[in-house]
């Protein structure tokens with residue numbers, strides 16, 4: 452049976468990425484070696500790393516003065532690397548979910564942290580509209596897409612102080628005005644590659660301003676100076692990320708991807724609104740994520756939750772169970788999820804409604 456993978460992360464990847472990576476596991480670009488056993492200093496892999504960083508820049512139209520890095524450690528390591536490299540005295544954090552809260556917690560090891568706003572009062576079901584960001588903070592940290600709660604900041608906000616964004620789960624889903632950000636980071640396993648690699652887009656002139664000594668592995672400057680090859684990078688995930696970037700370019704890039712993502716999200720949100728069994732957990736449409744679409748059973752039908760999950764599962768839909776802190780369902784519709792896949796989910800919701 453055809454599977455539709457709605458998992459939040461690790462999550463769906465394009466068939467192009469999966470097939471080409473599988474091929475490279477057997478024979479990496481005609482070297483007769485697996486991509487898992489080549490030296491990261493071999494010219495073939497060095498070229499892959501360079502091409503991946505360049506294509507990332509091209510696809511997101513990253514201006515000069517910024518560098519792209521592929522590092523290990525996941526987005527969670529960035530929660531500490533960001534303040535390590537940027538926080539002298541004070542930083543501001545917008546807490547719109549679990550990941551945003553975790554990021555803020557790590558920053559507290561390095562200095563004073565101001566919570567610019569939070570949506571915790573309503574279980575992170577909305578994006579606060581007013582932020583209180585002190586002018587003298589070193590940076591302002593936001594999480595553009597809240598993977599667990601299904602809210603998203605889809606505009607590139609204006610900030611007087613350097614803006615830092617965790618874009619783990621919406622990178623490459625839309626065009627981004629990179630010039631508005633000082634640093635963007637994320638784990639690859641939501642929209643780019645298997646787990647094991649993170650991407651960092653960093654404006655070079657924001658570095659070198661903190662007074663503390665920084666251990667080499669945690670120092671962005673060291674990684675930049677070494678072409679993202681200071682130590683052994685996650686070779687296989689970087690190869691897979693490169694394949695996803697090639698696929699994305701072939702599909703028309705992030706502009707085209709955004710159109711498709713909006714169409715997919717509209718289709719699903721419309722069905723959630725229409726269907727008497729379900730309701731959205733995010734009431735303001737402006738705050739709704741186009742990547743992670745969260746919904747629950749309507750009060751009157753609460754006992755049907757398990758049944759619907761099973762119903763959808765039997766039609767090949769996996770990973771639809773919502774995170775425990777929200778309940779219900781979460782359909783993650785990353786770039787690689789097709790319109791056909793979302794339509795299949797909508798059809799399943801309709802069919803289930805009819806039989807209830």
Ligand SMILES: *Cc1c(COP(=O)(O)O)cnc(C)c1O
Nearest residue numbers: 525526527550598617619620638
């Ligand atoms: C998944 C996720 C993380 C954590 O990523 P790891 O790579 O597991 O550390 C952080 N932020 C957001 C927004 C996420 O979706």
